[in-house]
Amino acid sequence: MSSREDRRTYLTPVEPSSVELREKGSRFLGILLPARSEDDVKRLVEEVRIKYRDATHHCWASRLGHPPRERSADAGEPAGTAGAPILQVLAGRDLSDVLAVVVRWFGGTKLGKGGLARAYSGATSGAVDAARFHERFPTARLRLEMPYDRVGAVKRLVQPPEVELESETYGESARVELRVAEWREQEVRAALADLGIAAESH
Numbered sequence: 310m311s312s313r314e315d316r317r318t319y320l321t322p323v324e325p326s327s328v329e330l331r332e333k334g335s336r337f338l339g340i341l342l343p344a345r346s347e348d349d350v351k352r353l354v355e356e357v358r359i360k361y362r363d364a365t366h367h368c369w370a371s372r373l374g375h376p377p378r379e380r381s382a383d384a385g386e387p388a389g390t391a392g393a394p395i396l397q398v399l400a401g402r403d404l405s406d407v408l409a410v411v412v413r414w415f416g417g418t419k420l421g422k423g424g425l426a427r428a429y430s431g432a433t434s435g436a437v438d439a440a441r442f443h444e445r446f447p448t449a450r451l452r453l454e455m456p457y458d459r460v461g462a463v464k465r466l467v468q469p470p471e472v473e474l475e476s477e478t479y480g481e482s483a484r485v486e487l488r489v490a491e492w493r494e495q496e497v498r499a500a501l502a503d504l505g506i507a508a509e510s511h
Contacts, residue, residue, distance in 0.1 A: 317491070319375050320442040321406040328435030332428045334416025338364075339432030341440050344371060344408040350380070357410045365415040368429060370396035371408045375447045386413075390425035398433040406445060409433045447491045450475065451508040453501065454484050462504050463487075466497055486511065 327340045340357060344350050350371045358367045368391035370381035379400070381392030395409050411432045420428060453463065460483045467474050471493050475486035487508075489497050501508050 317375055318444045318446040319377075319403055319405040321404065321445045323441045323443055326436050326440035328432065328439050330428070330432055330435060331416075332424065332431075333418040333420055335418070335420065335428070336414040336416065337428050337432040338412040339434075339436035340410045340412065341433075341436040342408045342410070343406060344373065345406055346373065350408050353408055354410060357412065361412045363414070364412045366391070366413040367410060368392055368395060368413070369408060369410040370399055370433075372396070372399050372405045375405055377405045386425060386429075387422055390422050391429045394426045394430040395433045398430055398437060402437055404437070404442075409436060448488050449491055449494045450511040451487045451489055451494075451497070451501075452484070452511040453487065453506055453508055454482050455504075455506050457483050459483070459504055459506060460485070463501070463506065466500055472497060 322341050322343045325340065325342050327338060329336060329338045331337070338361070342353050344353060350373070354367065354369050361367065366384050366386055368382060368384040368386055370379070370392050372379050379396055381396045383389070383391045391411065395411055399407055399409055411429050455463065457479075463485055464474065466472055467487070471490040473488045475488045477486075478484045487497070498508050
């Protein structure tokens with residue numbers, strides 16, 4: 310098993326990408342977008358709808374987090390011919406924190422269910438092939454409060470990218486937030502406990 314699978318990392322697009330294909334007169338524009346939340350998905354789908362308001366359909370699928378929460382929409386196409394094929398491509402490439410929208414302009418010739426599924430899958434695959442990706446992994450955020458004399462010891466636990474210092478504020482005591490890869494969380498909590506520091510999940 311690969312280290313990426315061991316550590317439950319996944320791929321997410323660095324930036325938007327798009328590819329257009331034609332099938333029997335219909336145009337299909339596959340668009341791949343980074344998305345971190347349901348709100349992102351809703352906003353981005355609406356932006357695509359507005360930008361391509363002359364299109365016949367705006368079908369999409371999203372995968373968020375890890376394990377991924379999956380959603381898809383046929384957006385007026387026959388059930389199972391658009392959203393599901395788009396989602397299958399995203400899942401097959403092990404992508405998450407991602408939205409794929411395929412915009413269709415109907416060309417006058419019906420493609421049939423099989424033809425539609427192939428076209429939506431093909432447009433999505435094209436956008437994925439054109440994209441650049443980076444690895445991301447599930448993380449936990451830990452909020453700590455401690456005396457000043459423990460700050461140095463806590464900072465020695467920081468080992469980017471798996472353990473990162475998210476923020477630090479200083480008042481009567483020091484307050485620090487760490488972002489920790491899930492597979493390191495118990496280890497970091499144990500080290501903090503040895504220092505007499507309680508970690509609050511955030």
